[in-house]
Structure formats: C-alpha cells, structure tokens
Amino acid sequence: MDGRYTFIEKQYIGRDYIRISIRLIMAAFCFAVYVYERDRDNTVDLFLVVGFGIIGVSIILLFMVQYKTVIENKKVLIDGLWTAKKVEIDLNKIVDIRKATYSRFFFNNPVYNLHKNGTVRFFSSGKDAIVLTDRDGLEYYIGTQRPNEMYLVLQNEMRAE
Numbered sequence: 109m110d111g112r113y114t115f116i117e118k119q120y121i122g123r124d125y126i127r128i129s130i131r132l133i134m135a136a137f138c139f140a141v142y143v144y145e146r147d148r149d150n151t152v153d154l155f156l157v158v159g160f161g162i163i164g165v166s167i168i169l170l171f172m173v174q175y176k177t178v179i180e181n182k183k184v185l186i187d188g189l190w191t192a193k194k195v196e197i198d199l200n201k202i203v204d205i206r207k208a209t210y211s212r213f214f215f216n217n218p219v220y221n222l223h224k225n226g227t228v229r230f231f232s233s234g235k236d237a238i239v240l241t242d243r244d245g246l247e248y249y250i251g252t253q254r255p256n257e258m259y260l261v262l263q264n265e266m267r268a269e
Contacts, residue, residue: 115179115261117252119232122169126215127233135162174200174232175220177250179261182268183241186230186250188220195230201242205262207255210237238262 116146118190137161145152184197210216210231222229231237231251238258240248252258 113180114265115258116176117254118173118233119230119251119253120170120175121172121174121218121232122166124218124233128166131162131166135159135166138162164205175219175230177230177252177258179258179265180222182265184248184250184262186221192220194230197240197242197248199262201267202240202266203229203243204239204241205238205259205266207259208237208239208249209235210249210251212234 136159138155142152142155142159145155154247173189175186175192177205178185178187182199184199186195186197188194216231218232219229226245227247227249229251231252234251234253236253236255237249238255240250240262243247250258
C-alpha cells in the first residue's frame, strides 16, 4: 500500500464531551475541597494531587486512539487499541448501507467489537453511525464523526468493480 486510503478516520477515547465534563467536574470538586479545607489538615493535599492527576489523565486520553476505520479495496478495516483484534468487513457480502443514530440514549459507553442482539458495534463518541447489513442479517454499527462522507465512500466502493 502506498499509504493513501479511500477513507480513514480515527476515534479517540478521551474526546467524548460527556466524559470530559465528568472528569472536569471531579477535578473541580477536588480543587474546591482543597481550597475549602486548606487550613485544617495536612492530608488535604491529597485532593490537590488527585485533581491534577485527573486533569493529566484527561489530557493523555485526548490523544489515545480507540480505533481506526479504513475503507479501501472493497473492505472496511477497523483496528483497535493494542491487543484488540483487527476486524475486516468485506463489502462484497454487504447488502444494505444506511446512516443512523447510534443510540437513543444520552450516555453511551465506548465499545469495540461488541456483539449484542445480532449486531456488532464500534463506538467512541458522538451520535452518528453507519449501519452495514450483510447477507446473513448481521448488522455492523460503526460510529463516526463524518457520517455523510463515510456513507458516500462506502456507496462508491460497493459500486466499483
């Protein structure tokens, strides 16, 4: 391969707004307790360390790739973190492609290769997904930040001979 793909997208663990908000609220709580209790006990310094630790972990998570989606040569390759198994979806076996909302819930946990109720799910953040249905009726929900672009690329790949 020459390094040029038809479509490539990386999903990051730490870029989900809800999870960022939760971590920042926890850090703010630690800092507030530190300021409020500063003159009473020496162990209160632990709250300062924990607050900075939460912010440090949040910064690291912003740059950690959960999975990478690559579309090329009539295949969708989804490659996850370190020891996660690479998933390859052959577009020749796909009968339907559609755009959908990943879930109706406000809070969605990041998942990679989650088999549940006849579906396989890949999700990191956002609300949009592309649903691929194969000949056996198995549906692949692939979370994406660019659903329109991914949908058009998949349609073009399936039409190409």
